[in-house]
Amino acid sequence: MGKVLDDDLIFLVLSIVEEIPEGKVATYGQIAGLADRPNNARLVGKILGMSEYYGEYPCHRVVNHNGRLAPNFHTQKEKLESEGIKFKNDEHVDLKKHKWII
DNA sequence: ATTTTGACACTCT
DNA sequence: CAGAGTGCCAAAA
Numbered sequence: 001m002g003k004v005l006d007d008d009l010i011f012l013v014l015s016i017v018e019e020i021p022e023g024k025v026a027t028y029g030q031i032a033g034l035a036d037r038p039n040n041a042r043l044v045g046k047i048l049g050m051s052e053y054y055g056e057y058p059c060h061r062v063v064n065h066n067g068r069l070a071p072n073f074h075t076q077k078e079k080l081e082s083e084g085i086k087f088k089n090d091e092h093v094d095l096k097k098h099k100w101i102i
Numbered sequence: 103a104t105t106t107t108g109a110c111a112c113t114c115t
Numbered sequence: 116c117a118g119a120g121t122g123c124c125a126a127a128a
Contacts, residue, residue, distance in 0.1 A: 005125075005126090006125090006126080009125095027110085027111090028109075028110050028111085029110065029111060032110085032111095037124090037125095039110095039111090039122085039123050039124060040110090040123080040124060040125070041110040041111060041123085042107090042108050042109085042110045042111090042123075042124075042125085043108085043110090043124070043125060043126085044109085044110080045108065045109035045110060046107095046108060046109075046125085046126080047109095048109060049108090049109055059109085062109080063109090064109075064110060064111080065110075065111055065112080066111095068109095069109085070109035071109060072109080073109070076109095104128105105127105105128085106126105106127085106128075107125105107126085107127080107128090108124105108125100108126095110122105110123085111121100111122080111123085112120105112121085112122080112123105113119105113120090113121085113122105114118100114119085114120085114121105115117105115118085115119085115120100
């Protein structure tokens with residue numbers, strides 16, 4: 001298998017995001033690790049920013065390692081709350097309770 | 103080839 | 116808990 005990047009990486013990342021169960025959240029770093037690129041969390045964020053172009057994915061279930069929501073994704077909180085995610089405050093989900101463990 | 107950018111992670115204060 | 120500083124690395128400029 002050749003080097004995996006852009007289009008292949010996008011497909012891989014999105015397929016992983018698709019696996020996050022309802023009521024759970026994952027971090028960018030976690031997704032990066034599952035995609036076998038543990039140091040590319042930032043790339044995961046960039047891909048999710050464009051994910052709409054590729055289809056419907058539960059990208060609202062991805063937050064940073066502190067549980068902070070994505071900037072400029074104003075419907076994220078309500079989507080998470082609608083599936084039962086609890087928040088520590090306005091900007092941070094309760095990762096302790098809801099982090100997706102494989 | 104070099105610099106900047108990014109929905110990040112980690113450590114230290 | 117909030118900032119600052121550092122590390123990270125592919126993509127785009």
